[in-house]
Amino acid sequence: MGSTVSPIEPSETMYTLQRGAINAGLIFFSLAILATLVFGRFVCGWGCHIVALQDFCAWLLKKVGLTPKPFRSRLLVYVPLVAALYMFVVPTVLRALTKPPEEPLIPAFTNHLVTENFWETFPTVAVAIPFLFICGFMTVYFLGQKGFCTYACPYGGFFGIADKFAPGKIRVTDACNQCGHCTATCTSNVLVHAEVKQFGMVVDPGCMKCMDCISVCPNDALYFGFGKPAITVPKASVKKNYSLTWPEEIVGAVVFLASFLAVWDVYQLVPMLMALGCAAVTTFLALKTWKLLRAKEMSFYRFNLKSSGKLRIAGVIFAAFAIVWTGLNAHSGWVRYHEYAGSRAFAQLQIPDELALAQSNPDQWLSPIDREHIAAGKNHLQAASRYGLFANSDALPKFAWFTYLSGDAGGSVPLLEKTAAHQHGQARALSLYYRGTILNRLGRYDEARTSLDEALTERPDLILAREEKGEALWQLGHREEALSVWNEAVRQNSGLVLANNQLAGGLAALGKTGQASVFEKRADQSTPDNPFYHWMIGLRLQGLGMNALAEKHFQRAIQLDPSFQQRRK
């Protein structure tokens, strides 16, 4: 709480690359990679909380007689590297290709070593609990003790590459008699005895330098020492027993990708690392269930799933779990598709918000393309909202906006209320502002004032909410209070066109014409000479009963574009 060091978390490096923010995460990640270039991949084994969690889970399983077995895939081991490139390299490459030539590749550096919002980039507790359960416990149970590291962790992708160049390695002396204790102990799926025999050292980048193999070797044959890095040894690697055939590898890769895309960011809740963990578990379950259907005999841990072609109780439980898990994945994919399609339609809307909100029904301002996007977007987001398992605080306001634009202003109000209940800070303030604004257009001024007050409590600098609050107060007959709210708005920003006009109209209505003309002049200086803008201001003033001033703007709009005359009818 309060002011503290920014999170010492590698993912924070993304903000350095995208925004130029120098933070503790960047310093930690850079030092960790530099240290890995010398000592090998040791940070994972000695400093990662997820490894600690996986070790704890494996320890618990062993306590009940279950020893996690590694799931070995040739293709999925590349997931961490692909994820690392996606997180840390792809955005910079895209920026390099699309940015204007005069802009720097990385924005100017700013100091974010200390933060007042430590939890800003962390998931909520409600997300963290399933995250730790899936990425810690489930990956260990199904994929082995380092299941998450092997098939999901993007940081491991970078540490694995750096490890290849490191002179620091687990090395062997002549005392080794190939007993295999080291391999049996290694929880990172490294074939220690075979690698030290072939190369004189452990070359597998999955080795986390935990030193367990050194401590169990009965001949004291292993040690940590410096010498040639792994990159110098011939490419031929030690033969491994893989869990999958090549066709299964390909099907597995497709299942992994589909599951990842289905789950990532669904309901705006599932972070990328959790989605990778889910996808790894889904892939294992899908392939294992497929094998279960075809095999005559199969077991998992000490449980007999199938024997003599007959499913045993454990097999039925396994298959049922796999079906429920995969079904949930498929459902997430369906929801994610609708969320994505709805967001795309939202991004293509052309109607400006101010114009849409000038009257309770924006129908006359909608282009045919807007109408198409509104109908499609509303359908998609309605489906996601109706059949989704959780509320999506990003999709809900878009659904509310589509609902409003489709002519159902009343229907958008409870949706915005529901949205605000799931949001915080700026996002919540905006939802409450939109709700208050729509309530104003519907003539529900008391409710509007309450909503706008809540928006201003969240963000006192939200001037748009101040303009609207003044409107609610004016309509409720609290005219002096309305003028003071508009005054506060122009005190914060003297160039506000609407607030200056509202003050001019309000003061004129109270007979204070001298003061009114000061604000009117100030408004005119900042008003863009755009017929839509003048018309919008005219509508807002007309709604407040400030007809003379409204008429001036209507006339100016018609002067700029005579077709606006039609809109008077």
Ligand code: SF4
């Ligand atoms: S435990 Fe020691 S002796 Fe046995 S294979 Fe490993 S390095 Fe060789």
Ligand code: SF4
């Ligand atoms: S047991 Fe040995 S080979 Fe396995 S991760 Fe630990 S140090 Fe590396």
